[in-house]
Amino acid sequence: MKKRFLVLSVIMVLVLNVFTACQSGQEADSTADSGAPASSAQAIPSDSGGDSGSSKPVKLTFWLKKTFSADNDAMLEQRALDYGKEKGIEVVVEHIPSSNILEVFNAAIEANNLPDVSFLTSEVLKTFYQQGILAPIDDVKTNIEAGNGPFSVSYASAGIMSDGKVYSLPLYGSPRVLYYREDLLQAAGYTEPPKTWEELREVAKATTDEAAGIYGFGQQLSPCADFENAFRGMLWSNGGSLWDADGNVALNTPAVAESLQMWIDMYSVDKSIPSDALSWDDSGNNSAYLAGTTAMVINTNTILRALQAEGYEELYKNTKIAPCPTGPDGTRLLFGGGCFAGIFASTENLEASKELLEYIYDNDWYIQWLSEVCGEMTPVFTDMAAVEPFASTENVPMLIDGLNASVFPGYPGPYTAAAGDMTTSKLLGYAVQDMVMNNVSAQDGLADLQKTAEEFVASR
Amino acid sequence: MSTKGKSFSLARSDMRLAYILLAPALIYLLCVMLLPFLWAIYISFTDKKIGAPETFIGLGNYIALLRDKRFLQSVQNTFVFTASAVFFKVVLGVIMALVLNSAIKARSLFRALLILPWTIPTVVSALSWKWIYSGGAGGVLNHILKLLGLIERDVIWLVDEAMFSVVLMNVWRGAPFIAISVLAGLQTLPADLPEAASIDGANVLQRFVHITLPGIRSVTALAALVTSIWTVNEFTLIWLMTKGGPADRTQVISTYSYIVGFTSFDLGKAISVSVLFMPFMFLLVNMATRQTLQTE
Numbered sequence: 064m065k066k067r068f069l070v071l072s073v074i075m076v077l078v079l080n081v082f083t084a085c086q087s088g089q090e091a092d093s094t095a096d097s098g099a100p101a102s103s104a105q106a107i108p109s110d111s112g113g114d115s116g117s118s119k120p121v122k123l124t125f126w127l128k129k130t131f132s133a134d135n136d137a138m139l140e141q142r143a144l145d146y147g148k149e150k151g152i153e154v155v156v157e158h159i160p161s162s163n164i165l166e167v168f169n170a171a172i173e174a175n176n177l178p179d180v181s182f183l184t185s186e187v188l189k190t191f192y193q194q195g196i197l198a199p200i201d202d203v204k205t206n207i208e209a210g211n212g213p214f215s216v217s218y219a220s221a222g223i224m225s226d227g228k229v230y231s232l233p234l235y236g237s238p239r240v241l242y243y244r245e246d247l248l249q250a251a252g253y254t255e256p257p258k259t260w261e262e263l264r265e266v267a268k269a270t271t272d273e274a275a276g277i278y279g280f281g282q283q284l285s286p287c288a289d290f291e292n293a294f295r296g297m298l299w300s301n302g303g304s305l306w307d308a309d310g311n312v313a314l315n316t317p318a319v320a321e322s323l324q325m326w327i328d329m330y331s332v333d334k335s336i337p338s339d340a341l342s343w344d345d346s347g348n349n350s351a352y353l354a355g356t357t358a359m360v361i362n363t364n365t366i367l368r369a370l371q372a373e374g375y376e377e378l379y380k381n382t383k384i385a386p387c388p389t390g391p392d393g394t395r396l397l398f399g400g401g402c403f404a405g406i407f408a409s410t411e412n413l414e415a416s417k418e419l420l421e422y423i424y425d426n427d428w429y430i431q432w433l434s435e436v437c438g439e440m441t442p443v444f445t446d447m448a449a450v451e452p453f454a455s456t457e458n459v460p461m462l463i464d465g466l467n468a469s470v471f472p473g474y475p476g477p478y479t480a481a482a483g484d485m486t487t488s489k490l491l492g493y494a495v496q497d498m499v500m501n502n503v504s505a506q507d508g509l510a511d512l513q514k515t516a517e518e519f520v521a522s523r
Numbered sequence: 524m525s526t527k528g529k530s531f532s533l534a535r536s537d538m539r540l541a542y543i544l545l546a547p548a549l550i551y552l553l554c555v556m557l558l559p560f561l562w563a564i565y566i567s568f569t570d571k572k573i574g575a576p577e578t579f580i581g582l583g584n585y586i587a588l589l590r591d592k593r594f595l596q597s598v599q600n601t602f603v604f605t606a607s608a609v610f611f612k613v614v615l616g617v618i619m620a621l622v623l624n625s626a627i628k629a630r631s632l633f634r635a636l637l638i639l640p641w642t643i644p645t646v647v648s649a650l651s652w653k654w655i656y657s658g659g660a661g662g663v664l665n666h667i668l669k670l671l672g673l674i675e676r677d678v679i680w681l682v683d684e685a686m687f688s689v690v691l692m693n694v695w696r697g698a699p700f701i702a703i704s705v706l707a708g709l710q711t712l713p714a715d716l717p718e719a720a721s722i723d724g725a726n727v728l729q730r731f732v733h734i735t736l737p738g739i740r741s742v743t744a745l746a747a748l749v750t751s752i753w754t755v756n757e758f759t760l761i762w763l764m765t766k767g768g769p770a771d772r773t774q775v776i777s778t779y780s781y782i783v784g785f786t787s788f789d790l791g792k793a794i795s796v797s798v799l800f801m802p803f804m805f806l807l808v809n810m811a812t813r814q815t816l817q818t819e
Contacts, residue, residue, distance in 0.1 A: 166785045172574045194574035285768060339658035341769045342681040488787045500770035522789065523572070
């Protein structure tokens with residue numbers, strides 16, 4: 064009997080070890096393969112502690128989004144560490160890769176291991192508010208605006224929740240713009256960039272040269288943020304929407320079908336979108352443009368930053384930036400991209416967290432920070448458009464216009480958690496991929512998607 | 524004390540020692556594996572969403588999954604991916620092992636080179652292959668095939684031949700493991716048997732079928748079972764290359780579970796995906812364990 068128990072124990076140990084081996088991702092892999100986000104932390108040991116009279120040393124954890132600009136990230140990190148030095152508290156800064164943001168947040172929420180202060184993306188604001196994990200920061204907003212002037216109304220509105228309180232503040236904007244190859248457009252007979260989406264389609268057709276490997280419009284048709292955001296901008300500008308004014312899913316409409324079909328036709332009929340765009344992730348459109356294979360792309364300022372690197376001199380010279388196309392009636396609406404900041408309600412150091420946020424938004428430092436990366440991140444204060452160096456920096460006025468034309472998931476209805484979740488779950492991207500691969504029209508595909516989206520919303 | 528009594532006492536103290544030595548591993552497994560495992564089973568019977576408390580819903584998740592076209596597609600894809608990848612890995616691995624076991628020049632160098640794919644981190648391999656498969660500028664595979672006159676237009680590998688592409692990459696990575704395992708088995712075979720058979724007039728194929736193959740059958744079967752377990756669980760490669768697309772054509776159980784859990788926030792359903800597949804995994808593990816004990 065005991066021998067049998069011993070044998071069974073050995074077998075169980077072996078079996079569970081095999082499971083462990085499976086889940087560890089095979090012996091040859093390094094730990095980097097496990098998908099854990101690249102993060103680093105720096106800490107300054109506290110030589111005096113305390114927050115509001117507490118004898119316990121104060122330690123703040125601050126999560127930063129790892130952007131395409133190492134300089135930007137380093138400056139922001141140093142600013143947070145300087146705050147810690149000044150106040151004699153420990154500040155730990157961790158960098159979260161943008162490809163893993165959702166996974167990292169979700170894991171931290173479930174493990175109850177959230178930082179004190181963190182960046183936030185626009186898609187998660189309402190969801191986090193609904194989960195009750197954000198702390199109200201109305202006083203922080205008031206203090207910041209006293210020094211910097213008012214926040215951009217459209218951006219600030221995303222952080223105001225249904226109880227009227229502020230739970231998040233925009234940190235910087237990344238409005239989408241149209242990058243275009245002036246040389247390719249000129250060769251096709253165009254001296255100006257397209258003003259409307261219809262014009263963009265025509266210009267894309269004219270600049271496509273499949274034999275030479277050049278495509279007019281380098282945009283994804285896949286489940287990724289770039290597609291979700293760029294398509295919504297096009298849809299809203301054309302007068303369509305995925306939600307109605309009451310916050311219900313309403314995407315099975317002629318307006319949505321028309322815009323979606325146009326996007327699909329650019330790929331399948333015009334062939335002005337690269338063939339492998341169906342498999343691109345968020346870096347696909349950047350890579351294609353930087354490889355010189357696309358004439359136009361809609362993106363944030365990340366491409367501009369990349370073009371300033373060595374080796375892209377010729378491409379940089381030929382690249383111009385224009386506002387995103389409008390709808391037929393001149394409406395231009397963009398998806399509100401960029402970065403927000405907030406404080407998690409689980410913090411044990413609320414006052415210190417609020418002070419850290421205000422420290423980062425200090426007028427002089429904020430202007431200096433965004434000046435260093437000017438052209439990539441847009442200041443989110445209305446009055447800063449007239450402040451140097453922004454006032455005389457090329458493209459900044461256009462970017463700030465883009466901020467003011469930004470709306471958020473759920474438009475024209477309220478920005479709800481369900482709308483944010485539907486954006487992050489990329490239902491639209493999966494659906495459009497399905498439509499193209501299975502040769503289904505947008506009209507037919509949207510009927511299925513409406514049902515899927517309603518079930519998705521009902522399950523929230 | 525009689526000899527019989529003495530040996531019984533020794534056996535008892537051996538057993539006690541065995542339990543004591545096993546205890547740390549068992550306690551570790553209980554805390555780190557078994558308890559979370561049981562918790563996960565419980566969560567699969569709830570409507571747990573990230574950041575929200577759970578409510579017991581019985582078999583709700585399982586019923587929803589069995590009606591979910593995407594889940595059923597992922598099950599089918601998992602079997603197709605696993606069966607084809609394992610088959611080719613075994614065939615290629617055995618061939619590699621036979622070649623590496625023969626007296627060829629620079630055998631050690633070839634052994635090192637052929638094992639390289641298995642040792643390179645999956646992330647590096649996946650991103651390199653993604654570049655190789657690229658349909659646009661820089662697509663090495665298309666370039667080579669066009670130079671050889673095998674294709675006229677670029678093939679969009681990760682769109683039009685997505686399953687083939689991920690299987691090929693998995694086979695490239697996994698065949699060396701089979702090769703190493705079979706090679707180890709080949710080197711335990713007596714050298715005089717094939718020689719004797721050769722003298723008796725047996726040709727290469729006959730020697731392989733009647734002497735070599737029976738000798739390496741056990742180790743090949745075990746290696747195939749272990750690689751099947753790994754292949755069924757494959758996530759990193761598929762996620763990095765196609766994210767289960769396009770249009771779920773390479774969606775497997777692991778990637779579907781990830782999507783449901785992390786991008787749709789539905790933890791209960793995500794865990795149910797894995798739990799539904801557990802019986803099949805247990806079957807594979809049981810077969811591997813029996814094979815191990817049989818070999819001993």
